[in-house]
Every structure is written in C-alpha cells, then in structure tokens.
Amino acid sequence: MQRARRDQRTGSGLVAALLLLIAGAASAQDALPVRNCTWCHGSSAQGFMFAPRLAGQRTAYIERELASFAAHARDNPLSQKYMWGAVARLDPATAQGLAVYFSSLAPEAAADGQSGLAATGKAIYDNGVAVDNVAACIACHGPNGEGVRDIPRLGGLSYVYLKRRLEQWNQGYHQSAKPMPLVAKSLSANEVEALASYLSFVQFVDVGR
Amino acid sequence: MGKQMRPPESFAGVVGSRDEAVGRRQAMTALSAVLIAACLFVTIALDRAKALPSFARQTGQPCATCHTAFPELTPFGRRFKLSGYTIGGGEGLWDGKPPLAAMLVPTFTHTRKGQDSPPTTDTHTNDNAVMQQVSVFYGGKIYGNLGAFIQGTYDRASEHTFLDNTDIRYADTAKFGKLDLLFGATVHNGPTVQDVWNTTPAWGSPYVASTLAPQFAPPGTQIEGNLAGKVIGTTAYALFNDVVYVEAGGYHNMSMPLKRALGVPCANNDAWVYAVLQNDINNNPLNNPPYYPWYGPQGLCSSDSLAGFAPYWRVAIEPNWGNHSLMVGAFGFYPRIYPGAVQGFGVDRYTDIGFDAQYQYIDDPHAVTLKFSRIVEHQQLNSTFNQGQFVNTWGMPALSSNGGSQNISNRLVSLRATAQYVWNRTIAASVSYFSVRGTPDAQLYGASVNGNPPPLYNGNSLSNSPNARGLTFEASYMPFSNGGPPAWPWANAKIGVQYTHYLQMNGGQDNFDGNFHNARDNDTLFLYSWIAF
Structure with a gap:
C-alpha cells in the first residue's frame, strides 16, 4: 500500500509539474484563432506537408487569397478540400488579423527542391x-x-x-x-x-x- | 471506435435447442435489412462529408482532412488530436448543435465452421447478424484548450453499456527560440487510447472486427487490450518542431465502484468463488493468503487488475514532406498485475516494448498507408505461477483467466503489418499479416485432453503453444467522404467486407487442440456497416 501511495504521489507530481508548465508557457496568439491555421500549416506556420508556409507571406496577399477561397475562385482540389470549409465562417476582421500575424513571422526556406x-x-x-x-x-x-x-x-x-x-x-x-x-x-x-x-x-x- | 475484445466467457451463456435453419433465415433477413438500409442511406442526394460528425462541425473540415479511411488518421488528424480536439474553424462550441455524435455498427459474421456453442445467449453457432455496437460520443472542445473524445458504447456481445475509448486532454503551443512546442496532458482509460498513430493497439488494425467470432483467438500482450477501460492513464506529451514526439506517464487501477459506475464489463467466475468458499468452509486453508478483493458487497469481478502505478513511455520521429509522412517510433509499458484480481501470491510483472513504423502517401485520388508494429513482452509470472501451484495443491478449479503457469518467465511477441490503399477517399482495400509467437507453457496454453484435466491444462494447444498467425483482407466503401446527405451533411458511413484467414492457431494447423479443431475453421467473413451521424 505504501508503494501504491508513493506511485500515486509520483503521478500527481507529474500532473502538477505539467500544469505549472502549462501555466507558465506563453501562448503567443491568444486573441486570434491562429491554431485553426497552424494545425495544418505547421506550428510556426512554416508549412507542413503540402500546406504552404504562411510565415512571412505578404499581408495583402493572404487577405486576398482568403477572400478567393471564400468566393470559391481559388478552386484547385486541395483548396476545395481544405480551405473552402476553413474560411467559410471567417469574418473579414479575423482574416485581416491572421494575415497581419502570419506576415510578421520570419519565414524559413523549405530548401526541398532539386x-x-x-x-x-x-x-x-x-x-x-x-x-x-x-x-x-x-x-x-x-x-x-x-x-x-x-x-x-x-x-x-x-x-x-x-x-x-x-x-x-x-x-x-x-x-x-x-x-x-x-x-x-x-x-x-x-x-x-x-x-x-x-x-x-x-x-x-x-x-x- | 477501437477494437472490440471477445466477450468474457462469463457473458457467453448457453442457448437452448434453437433450430439452426430458422436461425440462419433470421440472420439472413436481418442482414438484408442492414444492407437495404445502408443502400438507402447511400442513394440519398449527396453534400459535403465529414468524419466524426462533431469534429467535422467544429473544424469545418471534411473527413478526409483527418482520415485516410476512417478512423485511420492523416498527419493533420494526428495534430488535431494532439491539439486536444480543440481546433475550430467550423461551428462554434454549442453553436446550434452540441458536440455530440452517434454511431451504429450492424454486422454479419460467418465462420468457415460453426462454433461449438453459440457465442452469446441469443446468437447462433454461425451466421450471426446483429447490431454489434451502438455508441454515442462527446467529441470536441470543452472549454479553451480543453477537449475530449468520450465514447459510450452498448456492446451487443456482452450486452453491456459502458464507457468505451475516452481521452480528455489539455493542449497548448509555445515557442522557445527556434523550438516549436505542442504540448499537453491527457487522462484516458486504456494504454494507447491516447496515441495518435494507428500502429499501436487501441486504434490499430483491424479497426472493426466481429465480437462474436472466431471461437479461438490468439493471446495478446498486456498493452493489447487486457486493461482497456479498466485503468486510468495520465500522460504528458510534447511534439517538437512538428517532428519529434515524446510522451510519458502511467496507469492506475480503476476502483471497483468506478468500474461499476462506468459499466466496465468484468470477467467473473462464479464456480471459482463458490469453490473457494466451500474449501474455506471445509478445510480453511485459504484464509491468509489469499485475499479476494473482487468478492463481497462490491460484487464479483476477477478481471486482472493493476498493482500500483504502471509506467508508460512513447517516442516517435515523424518527418513529413510534400505528400509523404514517415514515422518510426517505440513505446514501453510496465504493468504489475494481480491476475484474476487475486492478491496474496505476489504480482506478475510484464515488460512490453513495442517498435512501430508507418509510411503514408496522401494525395488525390491515391492514398497509401504502410504500417508495422512488433511488441515484445517479457512476463515474470510470479502470481500466476504461485496460484497454479496452490491450485494444484488444493485441487481448486482454475482461476478465470490465468489458471496458473508452468513457467515463471515467458515471452510473447505480437507482430502486425498492414498495407492499405484508398482511392478517391471513398474506396479502401487493405491486407494485414498478424502473428503471435511465445514460449510454450503447458498450463497456460496446453489442451485439457488425453487425460490432462484442468486445472493443469487451461488452453487449447496440443503443443502447449500460443503461436498463431493469419491474414486479414478488407475492402470498404465510404460513400460520404465526398458528400453527405443534405439533411445531415456531417454524416459519415463505411460499408465493408473483411475476411480473416488463420494460418496457424494454438501452435498448430490441423487438430491443434486434440478436439479436431483446425486453424482454418476460424476463418471469418465479416460484413459491416459503420454509420456515424
């Protein structure tokens, strides 16, 4: 029983440590739904799989493309599959905020060509x-x-x-x-x-x- | 939905002399109804399609964003889960509809040879059409960065409603210099329920299987479901730079009242309890030890239980590029177990070490997934061995699930490799090879024939072997991956046929148990429809 209690204390300590970590770690983008984008575009928006890098992209370009997805003008298959639904409920102010945010991130070169x-x-x-x-x-x-x-x-x-x-x-x-x-x-x-x-x-x- | 375990023997009652032909006709009628309903569902006009409907509503994404052929996850699906099921983009939390979903799984099971007795009280020895499973889900954000996947299931085989796969987690992101961190903590109810790769047991292939067949199934390692739903897992995890994943934590036993409250099915063995009591009364040799915590006002439950904290760890590297995703990983689980929930004989100590790898190519219209996992389990069966000695000494009947062992130390190796192709997100075909190899043990696996009565021999192998291997072929059609019915566009469905061919069972091919059972007799044809809405 002592061992069981010790084990339970170990588990509780682990959880407590994690909660402290969570409380202490600053989330950079609390005001904007940035994670709705970065779960596909990469944690730092540097691109992930076939989802392109957003970091460092031009603000006006991001805004325009978001509008193109919403209007279904950008109609290639991946846009239809992923982006049409992603922007369907995106209001202009949030779109602008996201565009400003992502454009402010320093981009890294993918360097994946031949x-x-x-x-x-x-x-x-x-x-x-x-x-x-x-x-x-x-x-x-x-x-x-x-x-x-x-x-x-x-x-x-x-x-x-x-x-x-x-x-x-x-x-x-x-x-x-x-x-x-x-x-x-x-x-x-x-x-x-x-x-x-x-x-x-x-x-x-x-x-x- | 995770894999279903075969119902414990305690739930398998005895059926009266029901007419087999009538039963078969009823089964075929039910099957026809299932297929007609499925076809009607399919032929309704189509609209956008989703995965677990509540997740789809929350993200605004189609099922194919997170799944190749559901429930198998894509890299995006893995990140959705790691993000605590909190990613939005679609409807807001409680925005018109609660984050709830439901699922029906009507099935038909046919084995090459009928079973010796019906698997449950009102099924047949073969050709069973049943509504195998009905589930309801809470799937999605709870608040802020807290989200959950909670599944409640009615399992037709055990006729129990219980808390099925459940994973509640908190996740957040942070950046430290060049280091991107996605981190979180999860509380869940079984080893690997929280894992995001479909190479680990809880969400591994096959994603759905008959709960009524086959009659003989190979043993599994501890991490492969023995403790599913009966323990509380707490782990913390971190994903670095979208590539390196580490997780650590462990598992505690769920208390008996909590198990009962959650409807967790327990194995029990009335005959064993009765015999213990009789022996206690007549001979009084059993008072100290052992101790039977499963007996008394809390009711009977002799499912294996954890002794203290069982550590768990997981590491993986997942580079993703273009349409490609590769994962190489490993995991470990170290449970100490009271077999049959009997204390007083020491504990069985297990070391489960798994190695897994996965490659995915995901494009339109083609998607390919190759998966491999190999779990090596070292068993130090102190309690099982001691119980066996004790049982033999006092002439007691065997414990429900273990019954003693010949060896103190055994080894069990479970391997599975799967290749899957999905076309246009709607048609999937896969083949899996599975194998279980282990140390021969007369008491664990030996057949009780040729004058070898229980409790000495509690298995079904003439060669005292757990070895088994086979192939599973599966084809499925997911009509709503490219569009669901307009009335409920988040609906999802999968209609599939699965055939499992056993190359070896209980260490043999023909007459592996001395009772003229052959490995191929267990070959199982399984038709299913998986409907989520």
Missing part, C-alpha cells in the same frame, strides 16, 4: 524564357522572391507547393489569378520543376510586409 535544377530555375526567374514568351518572374516578385503588396512572397516556399500551383493554373484552375494562368501555360514541365526548385532555396530578405 539543387541541381536551381541554376536553371534562377535563370528563368531572373530573365524569363524569351523564346516561349515567358516574362521574368523577378519583374513582379522581386529580386529575392519577396513579393510586393498583394503579389506573394515566393522565396523559400516549398518545391511541392510551388510546382503544384504552377501545374494547376495550367490545368485550368483558379483562372482569375491573372496573369499567372497565362504564365504557367507557357512553362514546360522541366521549367516548372527548375523554378520551384530554385525558389525553395531562396533565403528570407526582410523588406517589410
């Missing part, structure tokens, strides 16, 4: 493909893929996400996101892979939100 294709990807990104009438990405997305206003930050996004987005424009999804459907249509499969690979390695450059 390093051997990075040089080719950088050439396409910087110069376009003149023979195929592909404009240089740098013109809109900036020299480090940092984006501007509602043009998204591409630098460091995951290879899987970037590749899928470019492919899906070419498959007819989300055609309202002009001019990207036209751009994607002009890229070959190899060029898409090279671009996605290169961008996945681009490091964060802080130029504001």
Whole structure:
C-alpha cells in the first residue's frame, strides 16, 4: 500500500509539474484563432506537408487569397478540400488579423527542391524564357522572391507547393489569378520543376510586409 | 471506435435447442435489412462529408482532412488530436448543435465452421447478424484548450453499456527560440487510447472486427487490450518542431465502484468463488493468503487488475514532406498485475516494448498507408505461477483467466503489418499479416485432453503453444467522404467486407487442440456497416 501511495504521489507530481508548465508557457496568439491555421500549416506556420508556409507571406496577399477561397475562385482540389470549409465562417476582421500575424513571422526556406535544377530555375526567374514568351518572374516578385503588396512572397516556399500551383493554373484552375494562368501555360514541365526548385532555396530578405 | 475484445466467457451463456435453419433465415433477413438500409442511406442526394460528425462541425473540415479511411488518421488528424480536439474553424462550441455524435455498427459474421456453442445467449453457432455496437460520443472542445473524445458504447456481445475509448486532454503551443512546442496532458482509460498513430493497439488494425467470432483467438500482450477501460492513464506529451514526439506517464487501477459506475464489463467466475468458499468452509486453508478483493458487497469481478502505478513511455520521429509522412517510433509499458484480481501470491510483472513504423502517401485520388508494429513482452509470472501451484495443491478449479503457469518467465511477441490503399477517399482495400509467437507453457496454453484435466491444462494447444498467425483482407466503401446527405451533411458511413484467414492457431494447423479443431475453421467473413451521424 505504501508503494501504491508513493506511485500515486509520483503521478500527481507529474500532473502538477505539467500544469505549472502549462501555466507558465506563453501562448503567443491568444486573441486570434491562429491554431485553426497552424494545425495544418505547421506550428510556426512554416508549412507542413503540402500546406504552404504562411510565415512571412505578404499581408495583402493572404487577405486576398482568403477572400478567393471564400468566393470559391481559388478552386484547385486541395483548396476545395481544405480551405473552402476553413474560411467559410471567417469574418473579414479575423482574416485581416491572421494575415497581419502570419506576415510578421520570419519565414524559413523549405530548401526541398532539386539543387541541381536551381541554376536553371534562377535563370528563368531572373530573365524569363524569351523564346516561349515567358516574362521574368523577378519583374513582379522581386529580386529575392519577396513579393510586393498583394503579389506573394515566393522565396523559400516549398518545391511541392510551388510546382503544384504552377501545374494547376495550367490545368485550368483558379483562372482569375491573372496573369499567372497565362504564365504557367507557357512553362514546360522541366521549367516548372527548375523554378520551384530554385525558389525553395531562396533565403528570407526582410523588406517589410 | 477501437477494437472490440471477445466477450468474457462469463457473458457467453448457453442457448437452448434453437433450430439452426430458422436461425440462419433470421440472420439472413436481418442482414438484408442492414444492407437495404445502408443502400438507402447511400442513394440519398449527396453534400459535403465529414468524419466524426462533431469534429467535422467544429473544424469545418471534411473527413478526409483527418482520415485516410476512417478512423485511420492523416498527419493533420494526428495534430488535431494532439491539439486536444480543440481546433475550430467550423461551428462554434454549442453553436446550434452540441458536440455530440452517434454511431451504429450492424454486422454479419460467418465462420468457415460453426462454433461449438453459440457465442452469446441469443446468437447462433454461425451466421450471426446483429447490431454489434451502438455508441454515442462527446467529441470536441470543452472549454479553451480543453477537449475530449468520450465514447459510450452498448456492446451487443456482452450486452453491456459502458464507457468505451475516452481521452480528455489539455493542449497548448509555445515557442522557445527556434523550438516549436505542442504540448499537453491527457487522462484516458486504456494504454494507447491516447496515441495518435494507428500502429499501436487501441486504434490499430483491424479497426472493426466481429465480437462474436472466431471461437479461438490468439493471446495478446498486456498493452493489447487486457486493461482497456479498466485503468486510468495520465500522460504528458510534447511534439517538437512538428517532428519529434515524446510522451510519458502511467496507469492506475480503476476502483471497483468506478468500474461499476462506468459499466466496465468484468470477467467473473462464479464456480471459482463458490469453490473457494466451500474449501474455506471445509478445510480453511485459504484464509491468509489469499485475499479476494473482487468478492463481497462490491460484487464479483476477477478481471486482472493493476498493482500500483504502471509506467508508460512513447517516442516517435515523424518527418513529413510534400505528400509523404514517415514515422518510426517505440513505446514501453510496465504493468504489475494481480491476475484474476487475486492478491496474496505476489504480482506478475510484464515488460512490453513495442517498435512501430508507418509510411503514408496522401494525395488525390491515391492514398497509401504502410504500417508495422512488433511488441515484445517479457512476463515474470510470479502470481500466476504461485496460484497454479496452490491450485494444484488444493485441487481448486482454475482461476478465470490465468489458471496458473508452468513457467515463471515467458515471452510473447505480437507482430502486425498492414498495407492499405484508398482511392478517391471513398474506396479502401487493405491486407494485414498478424502473428503471435511465445514460449510454450503447458498450463497456460496446453489442451485439457488425453487425460490432462484442468486445472493443469487451461488452453487449447496440443503443443502447449500460443503461436498463431493469419491474414486479414478488407475492402470498404465510404460513400460520404465526398458528400453527405443534405439533411445531415456531417454524416459519415463505411460499408465493408473483411475476411480473416488463420494460418496457424494454438501452435498448430490441423487438430491443434486434440478436439479436431483446425486453424482454418476460424476463418471469418465479416460484413459491416459503420454509420456515424
């Protein structure tokens, strides 16, 4: 019986220690339903599986895309499956708050592309493909893929996400996101892979939100 | 819903001389009703679909977000559970509808050869169509970061309503420099009920199985359900950077009044108790020891019980990239047990160490899951052995579940490997290989034939072996994964057929027990419909 009581004390101590830990650990985002996003996009919103990184993304871009999901304009299969339901009850003020919050987080490069294709990807990104009438990405997305206003930050996004987005424009999804459907249509499969690979390695450059 | 244990023998009564043919006709009629109802349910116009309906309402997500083929979890589903079932995004807590759900599991069971006697009082030796299980759930947030999965079940085989798988947890997140932390604590009612990978026993394959068959089933390790629902587990866990998972805690015995209050089915052995009392009265050799805490005003319950605190630990590494998820992990459980809830002979000490691994590829329309687990159990059967010696000395009948052992130290190894493919979130097919290997023990596993009466031989193996292995094939259709009925869009359903083929049972293939039972006689065809709303 003494052992049983000792064991029970051990268990109680464990729980007490845990509660202290819980009480002491600061939750960074009590006011916003951030965890409704990060359970799929990663604890630090750095991306998780095929869910893209939100950290460091442009505020205006996040807001616009949330509206696109709500309007079902962004209609690729994963958006339909996950995001349409996720934003169905999201009010504009909360959407704006989430956009500001995630844009404030320092992003980390996914670095999951094929390093051997990075040089080719950088050439396409910087110069376009003149023979195929592909404009240089740098013109809109900036020299480090940092984006501007509602043009998204591409630098460091995951290879899987970037590749899928470019492919899906070419498959007819989300055609309202002009001019990207036209751009994607002009890229070959190899060029898409090279671009996605290169961008996945681009490091964060802080130029504001 | 977790796996169902075969009902204890105490619930298996004896049926009178019911006409087998009539019984079979009734079974087929009931089966037809089940299938027709299922088909009607399916052909209703479709809308968005969900998993456990209350979770779906809370998150606004379809079932496929958290499940490949429910209840198997995706990486997102694992994080939902680790987050304490509190993730929102859909309807708010008590926003029109309470976080409650219900589930019906009508089934039909056919074995290659009929059982020697009906498994329950009003079923047949074969071809049983029953409403195997009815469950109600509280699933979702309770308040703030506190949430729960609470399942109450009516089990047709044991004819009991009891607290089934239950997991109440608090979870939060924190960041320390570059370290992301998802941490929490859980109180639950059985080892691995709280685990988030479907490689561990409580939520492992098969996800649903007949509770009426087969007649012979291989023994399991302690962590594989012997204590399910009868203990209180308290563990703390942390997930670092979405990759490294650690958990530690342990289990205490649930008190008898609490077990009774929660409707936990107990094994009992009236004959044993009666014999003890008679022996007590006539010979008085049994007063001190042993002590029978299960006897008296609290009623009879000779289910195995924990002696003190049983530690548990779990580690896993789960890298996720793109459409891929890989997990390699291990877990340990160290119960000290009073077999048959009898004190006074010492305790049995078990060491269960499990190794598990899982790979998932999840995309549309294809999803693949490969799972593997191997649990090695070292048994130090002090009490079981001593009880066996005592039983033999005094000519007592065997205890209900243990009955003594030939060896003090035994080993049992349980292995399961499963491959599953899911197409378009609606059609699933899987194959599992399972195997149990262990130390031969004449008293634990030996058959009581050829002049070897109980209590010396309490098993069904001529070779005194627990060894068994087999294959389970399963196909299922989940009509609402891409849309549920408009009237109740959160509904979910699964219609499946499962066939288990036994390659070996009780250490043999043919006539493994000396009573002309063959391993393949246990081959089980199981049809089920799993309806949640």
